Amino acid sequence: MDYLPKLNLFINGHEFNYKFFETLECVSKTWSQREAAKRLGVSHAVLNRRIRDAEDKLGKRIVETTGAGSGLTDYGLEILQKYQEYMQRLQGREIPVICGGHISSGLMEVLSSEYGLESHVYRTQDESAIQLAQRDMVDILTFDDPVQAFMRDLDFTPVAYDHLVLVSGGGYTPKSMDDINGMSFVEVPGSSQRLAWNTLDENGVDYRVVELVKSPYEALKRVQKNEDLYTFLNSSFAGGSNVLENETKHIISLVNLNPENLVLKDFIEFVLDEGQQIIRDEGFEPL
Template identity: 45%
Template sequence: MKFKSNGLISLEIDGKIYDHKLFESLESLAKTRSQRQSAKELNISHTVFNRRLLKAEEKLGIKITKKVGNGTLLTEEGIDLLNEFRKYQIQIQKTSNINIAGGHISSGLLESIHHPFNINVYSSSDKDAFELAKRGAVDILTLDDPLIAYELNIDFTPIAYDYLVLISSPKAEEIKSINDLEGLEFVNVEGSAQRLAWNSLKHYDIDYQLKTTVNSQFDAFKLVKKSENLHSFLNASYFKGNEILKFDTRHVISLIKVNEDKPQVDEYIEFLLNDGQKLIENQGFTLI
């Protein structure tokens, strides 16, 4: 497929125009994994939402969604399509601004602190943000978990420490020791630092089950709190919970400078490492 940006509200693919409504739908579906929930989020009927997806698939000649259980996921082609739109959406921002993409926790941190810089922040999984960074669509990549940087031997700059806490269903029995985690069912958050928790449970020979997977920690939190017996490990900077794996799951929140040619990028990073540290601590993170 040949892509061409037509500005903020549309994208031209193989000579056909797809407006922002399609990409709003894909963006929402990537988070909710539910057509009904996304339709509600966009304030349209489920029928209109479904027709929008089917019409796009007919024009494109490819499947961009797939049914999985009671939910709907994006296919690889659907993810590629959404990432292309994200790329153009970020690139058309004012060049004087610092464009940032990263994991939900790290990008949320940068959005929450006050500073004298003009920034545009896109929140996603570490994996999706890294793909945008590879295409040169952002100036700074932020990581909830430095795994990608470790795997590819990329230098990164730590800006804070965080750890994971256990979040449990209100009806679940109190967890007092590692052994109490035996046989529990968990909500997995794709592309998060949860790998540290799962590795720790394996280290302690704890048998557990990943019952379902979601795209964000906030979705995991809501799912657990509405459940009978689900649990999850989420970042302590955003959630209060059981600190049973605090020391096993400590990790750095970091960033990678992608654009070497924009002076504001270096100034912004310098701010985060100095005057911004107190602001970062106020958001619930541990100083580096």
């Protein structure tokens, strides 16, 4: 069964239905109000009234007459483009979108390539990926930190294990938590680093977070440039001390937001079966 979405939008407090936007789209393609009316199956007077009513409400010209015929003004084009953006979100995506934390989405990019799945992969923070998913812009949502999925009661699928290592630009390797006292750290907010901070706090370790960055890549660069700085990063991503290996072991997971897509279903089955060896090769611990 096929479903075709239709969309109404509010612009500056005024509601316009899909017929108005179809009118703009048709005028932009035909450069003729009469031809647009013919294609839409309405009279020229009805089409013209739609346009004039909208211009009266918004206080701006939407359609203008040029030497080539009738076309959209810049304001009309802006309205049409915004409508088309929303319509693209409603309509099915031909190429699936995978989005999530830097570590988990990176792993999924490798797995999708090995499987032969053409996909768009976007790496960001877990919370940012969730916001995109809530706008129906994501097919597979991935998590670096399982707490994000737990907090939202999401039906997630574990795909691998990882843990955090302490990374030092100067090459120092602490042998116990006591050796971490007095260290200055670079933090990646919204990441699985929370496992390390919670562990240090619970054990009364004296440490300081002196800088915040947006990604593990930035954290690694900052530490490499300053031997007095430290950070915690996933062992699959960087080498370092395993001083908190047991305390920071966590699940890398995904949520299939498009379960009716058989291609995605087969891909996830691959991840949980043959893909486990690829997961091991990428530095993760398989399930």
